[in-house]
């Protein structure tokens with residue numbers, strides 16, 4: 485069957501539980517990946533009607549570039565965030581993998597006319613971040629840690645959320661784990677306000693929590709489980725290598741620093757981390 | 763109601779009574795003529811179909827310039843109308859014929875009570891037909907998406923540059939005004955000192971002149 489060339493501007497087909505004939509995700513209508521009550525509030529929302537109507541995978545980027553926070557619903561009425569509405573739109577569009585990966589890893593580098601316009605690698609203070617190092621002490625360039633990938637960070641989060649909902653377990657791990665070194669700050673809408681968090685924290689939540697952004701996540705087999713089944717190679721993150729090496733040299737100091745950083749982060753993120761379900 | 767006030771719906775006031783329809787005679791005459799013409803043609807077609815023993819189907823005309831529904835580029839202007847939301851039944855989305863108080867759709871000549879029913883209308887097949895758009899949206903390719911993102915990045919970079927430029931000019935302007943103000947102050951101070959000195963001199967002179975020639 486040829487690929488369809490058009491979407492419906494509205495989501496009537498998606499919302500037709502019995503009549504839905506589009507692509508299935510894990511054997512079911514993708515709309516069902518969100519809860520009924522949340523779905524209803526999304527399609528009743530003004531943002532959905534005004535800003536999500538008639539979007540395709542390209543024009544959706546306009547909206548995603550304007551996002552200022554992630555999150556599920558807020559207030560007593562459970563008003564859906566633009567983030568959640570756009571995620572629901574993605575479930576209608578079901579963009580091909582390469583498009584989702586473009587959302588996730590867009591770097592914007594092609595935008596430079598020549599190499600001279602390209603921003604130079606900035607030499608940074610070695611103590612800035614727990615950056616990984618090669619054997620000779622030079623820095624391993626991790627484009628995620630450098631904030632070079634996923635130029636539009638909320639678009640990146642949106643794609644990650646979608647991947648967690650719509651892709652297969654092995655793909656989820658292999659695609660999302662590299663983002664665990666993206667330490668950029670993001671804002672998250674909670675029921676009553678906002679909370680500071682980080683891209684890597686959000687990714688970690690997607691991989692480990694069972695509920696996020698007003699959405700129950702289907703049960704993801706654990707990484708260890710998939711490793712036992714030889715479906716996944718053990719993960720060797722740049723940070724992990726560093727931690728391993730640290731064990732046998734002057735690692736104690738570095739580890740201490742990292743712990744301090746984690747503590748800073750915890751206090752930054754505030755006490756609200758227990759209400760992840762919002 | 764005070765005529766000084768802006769209309770409740772943020773629109774330009776059209777005089778004392780914004781609720782009264784302003785009839786555009788010519789427009790309405792033309793519309794009536796069009797309607798007349800269309801219904802005549804239709805009844806002719808229906809008549810001919812009946813003669814041939816067929817049922818008449820009104821042809822769903824597809825304008826040649828049907829464009830795929832475009833995603834709305836800009837938010838509808840509702841910010842200025844905040845606070846006018848009214849809870850209404852689903853039937854509100856049908857709208858009232860003609861221009862009235864509320865949210866008016868020019869293409870369909872319909873007025874809606876609130877922005878929600880207005881935006882529902884603007885998503886309707888009826889409206890999309892009226893403005894020559896289809897209900898279908900072209901599927902974007904990877905290239906479309908990449909180009910879009912590059913464009914968005916360029917746009918954002920330029921905006922940020924503008925902000926910086928803006929900030930720079932503002933700082934420069936502030937600096938200049940500050941300098942001017944200080945110069946002005948300095949000038950005033952100098953003037954004052956000069957006047958005072960002059961006055962002092964005068965006093966001295968006066969004193970001297972007072973004394974002059976008088977020997978006590």
Ligand SMILES: [Zn+2]
Pocket residue numbers: 867868869870871872883884888889892
């Ligand atoms: Zn209309």
